[in-house]
Amino acid sequence: MGIEIERKFLVDHEKWDEEIKPTGTVYRQGYILSDEKRTVRIRVADDVAYITFKGGSTGISRSEFEYTIPVEDGNQILQEMAISSVEKMRYNMEYAGNTWEVDVFTGNNEGLIIAEIELSSEDQQFDRPKWVREEVSDESRYTNALLSVNPFKNWI
Numbered sequence: 001m002g003i004e005i006e007r008k009f010l011v012d013h014e015k016w017d018e019e020i021k022p023t024g025t026v027y028r029q030g031y032i033l034s035d036e037k038r039t040v041r042i043r044v045a046d047d048v049a050y051i052t053f054k055g056g057s058t059g060i061s062r063s064e065f066e067y068t069i070p071v072e073d074g075n076q077i078l079q080e081m082a083i084s085s086v087e088k089m090r091y092n093m094e095y096a097g098n099t100w101e102v103d104v105f106t107g108n109n110e111g112l113i114i115a116e117i118e119l120s121s122e123d124q125q126f127d128r129p130k131w132v133r134e135e136v137s138d139e140s141r142y143t144n145a146l147l148s149v150n151p152f153k154n155w156i
Contacts, residue, residue: 004054004064005122007137011102011113015131024089024104030082034145041145042077045090049074060122060137084148096127108151114142 029043037056043049049071055063069077078085088103098117105112115132136142141150 002064002066003061005061005119005124006116007060007119007135008142009115009117009128009135009137010133011115012131012133013113016102016113019093019131021091021093024091027088027090027103028078028085029144029148030078030085031145031148032077032081032083034084034148039145042074042082044071044074044078047071051077060119084145086144086148086151093129095129098126100129100132105147105152108153109147110153111156112147112152 025045027043027045029041031039031041033040039052039054041050041052041054043052049069050066051069051074052064052066054065086105086109087107088105088109091102091104093100093102093115101116101118103114103116105114114136115129117126119126140146141155
């Protein structure tokens with residue numbers, strides 16, 4: 001079984017803007033099913049597409065199964081079957097031996113930047129870059145699935 005263990009943090013915009021960043025990747029992802037116990041997501045990133053099945057969270061862990069699908073299928077599924085969606089630019093940033101995925105949201109979530117780190121265990125120690133602010137791992141409103149139906153623009 002695939003297990004995802006991830007922690008999420010808000011990003012300090014000013015410190016983030018000072019960073020030298022690698023080329024980012026545009027992500028479009030839509031949700032076919034999303035509730036507390038399961039999520040089915042379609043993601044298109046450049047010329048690759050994925051279908052992902054996620055279980056409900058227990059702490060910062062949950063089951064996750066992800067499979068590559070043809071990009072044409074991914075685009076069609078997004079267009080015809082997704083009930084909600086988010087768009088973002090993702091940057092993979094290396095820091096102190098770990099990869100941080102930094103999502104700069106666009107569209108209805110513009111102004112929100114979230115950094116995620118995937119861990120091998122819930123108690124794994126790691127160093128935080130200077131642009132990482134407070135942790136939001138336990139705040140469900142910061143999940144992409146909920147951002148797709150209650151976007152950041154509605155909070156501010």
